[in-house]
Amino acid sequence: MSQDICIVFHSGYGHTRRIAEAIADGCQGRLLEIGGDGELADDGWQHLERARAIVFGSPTYMGNVSWQFKKFLDASAAVWSRQGWKNKLAAGFTNSAGINGDKLSTLQALFTLSQQHGMIWLGTGMMPSNTQAATRDDLNYLASFSGLMAATPADASADEMVAGDLATARGFGTRIVEVGRLFHAGVQ
Numbered sequence: 001m002s003q004d005i006c007i008v009f010h011s012g013y014g015h016t017r018r019i020a021e022a023i024a025d026g027c028q029g030r031l032l033e034i035g036g037d038g039e040l041a042d043d044g045w046q047h048l049e050r051a052r053a054i055v056f057g058s059p060t061y062m063g064n065v066s067w068q069f070k071k072f073l074d075a076s077a078a079v080w081s082r083q084g085w086k087n088k089l090a091a092g093f094t095n096s097a098g099i100n101g102d103k104l105s106t107l108q109a110l111f112t113l114s115q116q117h118g119m120i121w122l123g124t125g126m127m128p129s130n131t132q133a134a135t136r137d138d139l140n141y142l143a144s145f146s147g148l149m150a151a152t153p154a155d156a157s158a159d160e161m162v163a164g165d166l167a168t169a170r171g172f173g174t175r176i177v178e179v180g181r182l183f184h185a186g187v188q
């Protein structure tokens with residue numbers, strides 16, 4: 001497991017957790033789950049302190065992050081006040097039922113969080129699969145550049161998620177490792 005990359009996320013029903021796991025697969029990152037009460041364990045905060053890259057994830061609920069993720073976000077003000085995450089790499093992901101579902105708002109909330117913390121935001125850097133020949137199982141079918149998007153039909157269980165979204169998430173994890181290497185090589 002990479003000690004450098006943490007994936008901190010909330011998931012109400014397990015779908016966003018599977019995306020988080022696929023990203024972790026791609027980057028060998030450490031998974032930190034925000035509980036149903038919106039709390040992150042103390043050692044989770046310590047891992048975030050030590051990480052060089054933090055990937056933020058939330059399901060889209062009512063066109064935004066879940067209240068549990070917002071509670072974590074507000075709690076991070078203590079870190080913000082001493083700019084504890086400044087210059088770490090940041091990235092974000094979300095999953096919702098609709099192909100659109102207003103989930104760009106969620107990514108924008110995660111981006112704003114990263115900028116308040118003085119972090120350096122990474123998009124997907126992935127070309128979209130947006131031709132007539134493209135299928136739902138192709139990489140970045142949702143054509144998101146700002147961060148990783150996944151869509152899971154409202155009646156699908158976490159075991160029935162779209163394979164292409166999980167593959168896209170693994171690729172996103174790989175990109176975070178690649179950019180992390182470039183970034184840290186450049187500043188040393």
Ligand SMILES: Cc1cc2nc3c(=O)[nH]c(=O)nc-3n(C[C@H](O)[C@H](O)[C@H](O)COP(=O)(O)O)c2cc1C
Pocket residue numbers: 010011012013014015016017059060061062063064095096097098099100101102103152154
């Ligand atoms: C309270 C609530 C609000 C939701 N709002 C949206 C929404 O705005 N757009 C959307 O596409 N899906 C919405 N959904 C569907 C979830 O995004 C979807 O079920 C997602 O897979 C849940 O992820 P999770 O299992 O990680 O919690 C909503 C679900 C809930 C429970």
